[in-house]
Amino acid sequence: MNIVNKVTLRHLKENKKRTLITIVGTIISVAMVVAVATLGSSFLNMLQRDTIKTFGEWHVMYNELNQEQIESIHNEANTKSLSLIRDIGYAYLEQPTDENKPYLYINELNLSAFEQMQVQLLEGRLPQNNSEVVISEEMLNGSEKLIEVGDTLELEIGARSAKYDDFFINKGENSSLYTIDGENKEFLIELEKKEYSVVGIIEEPLWDHYWSSGYSIISLLNEQSPLSSADYFGYVTLDKVKRTVFEEGERFAKEHQIENVDFNHELLRYQGITINDNVQATMYGLLSIIMVVIMIGSISLIFNSFAISVSERSRYLGMLSSVGATKRQKRNSVYFEGFIIGAISIPIGIIAGITGIGVTLIFVNSLLGSIGYDQEMSLVISPVSILISVLISTLTIFISTYIPAKRASKITAIDAIRQSHDIKLSKKTVKTSSFIKNFFGIEAEIALKNIKRNKKRYYVTVFSLMTSIILFLTVSYFSYSLSKSMELSQETVNFDISISSHNSGGQLDELLSKLDQVEGITAESLNQMIYLTTNVEKEYLPDSLLQSIEEVPEELVNGKYSYGVDLVSMNQNMFEQYVTSIGLDVEDFDQTNQHQAILVNQIQYENAEQGKYVEGESIKLQEGDTLQLELTTYSEEIDDMVVDEYGEVEIGALTNELPLGNFYSNLGSIILIVSPAAFEGIVDQMEYVNHTLYIQSNDPIATQEQLELMDNIDFMNITNTYMQRQADENLLKIMSIFMYGFITLITLISVANIFNTISTSIALRKREFAMLKSMGMTPKAFNKMIRFESLFFGMKAILYGLPISVIIMYLIYMSNQYAFSYTFTLPWIEIMIVMVSVFMIVGLAMLYSISKVKKENIIDVLKQENI
Structure with a gap:
């Protein structure tokens, strides 16, 4: 060395x-x-x-494959493994306990599919030929008949059809049961007898859901025997996942005449594609x-x-x-x-x-x-x-x-x-405004001259403070952008439980009257909704919709654009609460003849053409504007669509707040809220009204359990959204933990930076301070000078730091606009926190540093040549 x-x-x-x-x-x-x-x-x-675990380990799926196409996939250089699934059909389940699941759903999987589709064995073994099957554990609870490993199943397997016109339903998909007014309208056709031996029990397969019509049983697909038909699903796991996977998949399907191709977008997304x-x-x-x-x-x-x-x-x-x-x-x-x-x-x-x-x-x-x-x-x-x-x-x-x-x-x-x-001084360098001395005193003038006489240390301190401001505001806005992106990419759900009925709204009215017997409910709303249309002049269309219409001008008919209208009402109590909550007078809207509507003008939707999530206005209407409502239906008599007019509504108010319920936002559609009386006057016994009961509860799980014990509830559909919302909220919590941890580290760097700069600067100015004290500066005047230095440092840092922070925040905003569209707003609360914190940190750093030099002897310090 x-x-x-x-x-x-x-x-x-x-x-x-x-x-x-x-x-x-x-x-x-x-x-x-x-x-x-x-x-x-x-x-x-x-x-x-x-x-x-949820969707299986695969990247590309090809549907309706034949033997030649399967061999081509096997021979593809980038194919790591190919999982084949064959849909055999459905058979009736003996003594089902759930009337919405009357079937067994039979599939054949090759060996790769058992592994790639996460088939988890609980008991016994996997099938070794196509005469052996494993059954789902859910099936054991779905039938009153006890089925064990070693039993033989004699099944008549066929396809599902509806009751009228031999309408074919969802072959190859374990979809929900087709019912009318709660009554099963399905039966099986093309029945063939087959016998299976039960050799194992597995966890519920990936393709089975609570709404599925059947319980899966799985056999082994024999790839050695010729595949006689083109009803095989092929799930391909790639050896190397490239960014061109979508183009290559589509190209391969086109070259080999494969009609349907799909991709595991979730897995590919998390692999960076x-x-x-x-x-x-x-x-x-x-x-x-x-x-x-x-x-x-x-x-x-x-x-x-x-x-x-x-x-x-x-x-x-x-x-x-x-x-x-x-x-x-x-x-x-x-x-x-x-x-x-x-x-x-x-x-x-x-x-x-x-x-x-x-x-x-x-x-x-x-x-x-x-x-x-x-x-x-x-x-x-x-x-x-x-x-x-x-x-x-x-x-x-x-x-x-x-x-x-x-x-x-x-x-x-x-x-x-x-x-x-x-230090390089000139008269011009340390010149200060007379305003500083006259308004703030000689101490402020000396403080400013001290700053000017050593600009390098001054710039270093200001730069440190400015960087701290930028770091804190940037990370805070980044956290806000993540939350906003998640908010835009999810549906607006402000309820815990929804209940719907096939039998119009009569049963729900009866249930609503009994909800006072259920503990935990904090709010309930029986909503009525019908989908109508209205023709809107071009001048009232939002800019984003006008841009898309310019590309397809034929969407304008006689200079007007056909808008979808979700006309919504609710029970009287909830309507009054909603109107009051947005600051309006109930009497202005609770009229039968005067159809006043509340327009929800701020919407969030996914724009497929732009490939982004968007927040913006739904339509450029003002209070007092009117809309002519229409209903478009199909007429069998004339074999064409028929448009019926249903009167006018007047826009009585605009709001960004939605009432209790489930609402879907799309560009080119609006949500109108009307009173029950106005809704009845507009609809007038129309057949196409949807009725849904929405509930908020302080214990949604217990509330659902109580609801399921009530009369006639079996004829209704209950959906509990609480768990999903809890999942979303907890995901935000996890993101917040990381983001606030990140902000904490940023703050530590900033504070260390400021203390390091200021304390070292003060230490190097010991002789300067000793000289001022020797000339008669009192401790009070000295402290005042230091406070003004802190003030000047903080003001200068904020003057430079805030504009730069706003620029960086806008860059983050613009970067987010590739996928999400919303209005840029400044985080005023965080800005106020930063402004207060800057002066506090500088003040504390100054006080800490001064405390270290206060006890120094003036004579001893002046004798030192270098400090």
């Missing part, structure tokens, strides 16, 4: 506090980079495993912005540390120049300091980042089960991610040391003795 490096090491040891702050800041920055990469790998791994490039561009854009922000924060901290280090070492660097040290040796001394910092910080940062995520996952895994994920999030350490993290951290340290190293190389012996490289 040469003498310059030895002196550098001694300097690091002598300035332990600054060295420690630099090392800690670097460790935090490295830990953040590693944590982001490790978290991403772990989360994607968990999503992949959960998707495989999406058919929607906008979503992928959004993901990469957001991650790039966040990584750049992390690097800027880290560079700011490390750069400031090295810049201050060079200022502190100016005399000894000048001394080295006087004894013959070259520019290269002086420059390398700073690089060597960076190397020492990196050699210590990077390994510790990697370990800290991985450990931090590992500890976080322990707490997160307890929430995963409640959001529907059976898989725990395992800690996945990607070597590539670690390598990238090391490279990013090394690059960060190099960038941070480059400018200080260049400065160090230029310090001459004369400059070091004069210390003219740090």
Whole structure:
């Protein structure tokens, strides 16, 4: 080790506090980079495993395959495995306990399919030929007849048909039972007898659901025998998943005359492949912005540390120049300091980042089960991610040391003795406005002159504060963008339980009157809804709809566009509560003859053409505008569509709030809320009205159990959305845990940065403070001067930091616009928090630093030549 490096090491040891702050800041920055990469790998791994368990391990699905096509798939170079499933048909289940599941659903799977489709054996063994079957565990509870391993099933297998006109229903899909008014209208045709031996019991297969009409039993597909028909499903697992998987799948299907091809979009998405490039561009854009922000924060901290280090070492660097040290040796001394910092910080940062995520996952895994994920999030350490993290951290340290190293190389012996490289004064440099002195006092003027006389330290401090503002607001807005994206990509659901009936609304009216007997219900709404249409002038169409119409002008008929109208009403009590909650007068809308409607004007929908989720206005209508409502139905007499008019409604109010219920938003449709009386006057015993009872409860599970015990409930459909909403809320909680942890680390870097800069700056100004005190400055005046310095630092940082933060937030917003469309709004609460925090942090840093120099003896400090 040469003498310059030895002196550098001694300097690091002598300035332990600054060295420690630099090392800690670097460790935090490295830990953040590693944590982001490790978290991403772990989360994607968990999503992949959960998707495989839910949908199977496959990438491309081909339908209705014949023998030649199957052989072509086998011979394809990128085919890793091919799972074949053959739909055999349905057979009646003896003594079913659920009248909506009267069937057995028989399939044949090849050996690959048993593995790829996650067939989990509970008892016995898997079938070894097509005369043996395994049965679903759900089937044991679905029949009163006891079935065990070793039993023989004699079945008559056929296809499902409806009662009228031999209408064929859903072959090859375990769909729900076809009923009319709750009565089963299906029967089996083309029956063939077959005998099976039961050799095992399995978990419920992936393709069975609570609404399925049958329980699956599975046999082995014999691939050695010729496949005689083209009703085989082929699920392909690819050897290498490429970004061209969609184009190659479509091309392969076209070349081999395969009519139907589909993709496992969920699994492909979590493997980094999406058919929607906008979503992928959004993901990469957001991650790039966040990584750049992390690097800027880290560079700011490390750069400031090295810049201050060079200022502190100016005399000894000048001394080295006087004894013959070259520019290269002086420059390398700073690089060597960076190397020492990196050699210590990077390994510790990697370990800290991985450990931090590992500890976080322990707490997160307890929430995963409640959001529907059976898989725990395992800690996945990607070597590539670690390598990238090391490279990013090394690059960060190099960038941070480059400018200080260049400065160090230029310090001459004369400059070091004069210390003219740090402070260069002229009358113009320290000139201040008379307003400062007259309005704030001499202390404020001295504070401002102190700042102006050493602009480098001033710029370093302001830059540190500005970076802190940018980091905090950027990460906060990033968190908001994630929440907004999730909100836009999900349906609006504000209820816990929904109940519908095939028998119009009579049964629901009766049930509504009995809900006071059910504990836990906090709100209920019996909604009536009918789908109508109205013709809207072009001038009232929103801009997004006008753009699509320009491409298809024939959608305008006589200059008007046909809008869908969801006309909705509810029971009287709930209607009054809803109108009052949005600040309106019930009497203005509760009229029979005067059809006043409330227009829900803000909608969220998925725009398939643009490939993004959109938030915007549904229509450009104002209060007082009217709409002519129409109903379009099919007439058998004339074999054509018939349009019936149902009067006008007047827009009485606009709102963005939806009432209790389930609503679907689409561009080109609107939601109108009317009173029960107005709805009855418009509809007038129309046959096409949907009735649904929506319930909110403080204990939805217990409420559903009580509802299921009530009379006639078997003829109604009950759906509990509470669990799904809980899953969504818990997913947001998990995201918040990571985001707030991220913000915490960002804040630590920022605070360390500010304290490091200010405390070092104050320490280097000991002689200046001693001189002011020796000239008669009182402690009160001294403290006032320091407060004004803090104020000037904070104001300048906010003046620069806020505009830059807004620009970065807008870049995040624009990056998100590839997949989600919503209005840009500033996070005013976070901005206020930042403004208050900046002055608090600067003030505390100043007070802390001043407390260290207050006890210094004035004479002793003035005697010191270099501090």
